[in-house]
Each structure stands twice: as structure tokens, then as C-alpha cells.
Amino acid sequence: MRVKSIKLTNFKKFKDEHFEFNDDVNIFVGDNNAGKSTILEALEIVLNYSYRGRPFNSEFTPDIFNKDAVQLFLASDKSAMQGCFDLKNGLFD
Structure with a gap:
């Protein structure tokens, strides 16, 4: 299984961002x-x-979560799968 993309909604500094990942190596580069x-x-x-x-x-x-939502898109070699994980009071639904 590999991560294909991630969507962050109201998670720390990200209000609504979507990041796509390559199938190989991914490098995060940016300012502090x-x-x-x-x-x-x-x-x-x-x-x-x-x-x-x-x-x-x-x-x-x-302080960590504003809207209690993190979405993760996963894919295996054979099929794609979307996982959505809601965080409420420190517990996964």
C-alpha cells in the first residue's frame, strides 16, 4: 500500500489543502x-x-485540530481505496 494523496482540512496551519504524491520518492522542501x-x-x-x-x-x-477532519487516500498495487478518518475528542470514528 502507498499513499497517493492527502487532504488536510483545518489541521494546524492548513485550512483546505490537497497534496498528491508520486509513486516513487517524495521530498518535502520549504521554508521554516x-x-x-x-x-x-x-x-x-x-x-x-x-x-x-x-x-x-x-x-x-x-489546538491541533480545528474541524476534526483528516482525509487520506490510499492505493495498493491492484486497486485504489479512499479512507476518510474523522477525529472527534481524540478518538477515530
Whole structure:
């Protein structure tokens, strides 16, 4: 399975952004405070149910999520799959 794209809605500095990923290597480049680490944090939450290496529930604060939404689009070699993960009070629905 590989990540094809991610949509961040009201997650930290991103109000409504969509990022497409290549099938090979992806490199995040930008100035300080551009959001590079924020993209990786969103991927960590959705894929590992953790935030900065800790179980997600222990790190949840209202300051991190404004609208409680992170969408992730996943694809395997054979088929595409869309996953939408809603975060409410530190729990996945």
C-alpha cells in the first residue's frame, strides 16, 4: 500500500489543502513553518494512530485540530481505496 494523496482540512496551519504524491520518492522542501512536518504528523496520526511517537489519545488537544477532519487516500498495487478518518475528542470514528 502507498499513499497517493492527502487532504488536510483545518489541521494546524492548513485550512483546505490537497497534496498528491508520486509513486516513487517524495521530498518535502520549504521554508521554516511552511507545513512540512504538519503533513508528516497527519500521516502519522492516520497510519499509526499516534502523534509524535505516542498513542494518539494521549496527545490530543483542541489546538491541533480545528474541524476534526483528516482525509487520506490510499492505493495498493491492484486497486485504489479512499479512507476518510474523522477525529472527534481524540478518538477515530
